Amino acid sequence: MAKNNKNVSVDAADKPVKHGWIWTLGLTVLALFFIFPIFEVVINSFKETSAIGGTDTFILPTKETFSGLVNYVQGIADTNFWSAFGNTVLITVLSVLAIIICTSMCGWYIARVDSKGTKLIYFLYAFSMVIPFQMVMYTLAYVAQNLNLTSPIGLVPVYLGFGAGLATFMFVGFAKSIPLEIEEAAMIDGCGACGIFFRIVLPIMKPTYITVAILEAMWIWNDYLLPYLVLDSDYKTVPIAIQFLQTSHGQVEWGPMMAIIILAIIPIIIFYAICQKYIIGGVVAGAVKG
């Protein structure tokens, strides 16, 4: 049993527990509690709004209350959903790309050049990780407006700036662990800084790229307040569209709301299904290092 505890997966590590089925049963009950809210959203997305809310919320759709795809059609029209979805994808993809490219270069530089300047920059990045968004939100919105950064593309440098702390911090940590000899050898062979970085350092840092990309993507995809304050009011993201649907009509239109939530969750679940291993690994690495 104790032969190699380094690369065992839990399922193979121990001998099976006694009465394994009791454990499985108990956790299945718990898992049902976890799935229950999502299940409710799914069934209610197919019900008329009048049959949601109050004690009717948990009743399955009947012949009278089943509304087919009406909620989806209405929700998409009310929130201009596809435009919000497109904005969210655009903002997330471009910001994450900008963050991993720029901060990895910056992080490697800080790890290799030991000067007062880099120490100060590193300190400021670490400091920024602690500061809550409320501290800067008012002035940040104003700065962004004055620099014309209120479009989805404009949000990219804003995210790069506000997200620089954690990302750079993680890249510095990893770059410091790369042995210098490889890079020195490359330089003797005539590589410049760019050559060393893109040909040698970048491939070695691949795991950190994945970790940072996942952490930043989860943050930016779900972020509400920053885009709400910075973006021009013509643009919405998915969280903004959902919050808009809560408050715009005075009373919540629960049917379309549930439909929109389903549409918002599906991409997350697909993403989770495809890169579960990386997401979980990234979250652990981010928690332990951040």
Added chain:
Amino acid sequence: MKRTVRRAFPLFVLPTLIAFFIGFIVPFIWGAYLSFNKFTVINNTTFVGLQNYAKIFTENDFVHSLWYTALFAIISVLTINIFGFLIALALTKNFRGTKAFRTIFFMPNLIGGIVLGTIWKMIFNGILAHWSTTIVSDAKYGFWGLVILMNWQQIGYVMIIYIAGIMGVPHELIESAEIDGAGSWQCLKSVIIPILRPTITICTFLTLTNGFKLFDQNLALTAGKPGKASEMLALNIYNTFYGRVGWQGVGQAKAVLFTILVAVIAFAQLHFTRSGEEQM
């Protein structure tokens, strides 16, 4: 080597640094300065010294939200970590379905705060309708609603970190404890928990900071209702900024106090993590 790299400063460091000034340094310094000013428009300010800070405490909404947030943070930190740890212990045993369970428990963590708040608002209103009331009719409902919501979202998150920690506990240690006649409770108390202390510190502080900074879930679930009774710190600051003309300076002063509070927690974490490492 250093010289070659140093020359690459404009390409390697400048893009991030410029964005960092736009996205953080300038707003931060300016925000700190504005907390000593009275203004409704950002470029027409009057210096008023500490008046904004004094004004915070002329009304009791900020102090109320401070206690409300602190109580929420403490209770949710305890419940999330206890449940997360117990589930992690269970899922590191060998029985059918552990992988699927891990996948399910972690999933809510990927869903954003606004969506989570909205989902749970529907669920809680559906349950409370049996007593003909709603989540926004009493701050207690909003409080426990938020505790349940955060448990649902973050149990899976800390569970994943605890699982990674538990799997790192050397088998030899547990085996030798068992040979010495330790029962499973003793094994947990005297072997596993002491080794996991750094992990426990990390998870406690992660959930604590998340609790104090909570905004989206609070906004979507109750929006602070009834009145301001379920308003947490971040939402209170937001409403002071954007809900009251002439109170922007006070909002910024509240944000400064909030920042100091969060920073103190972060330094406490650093201290605990470091002293934990020395003991290892």
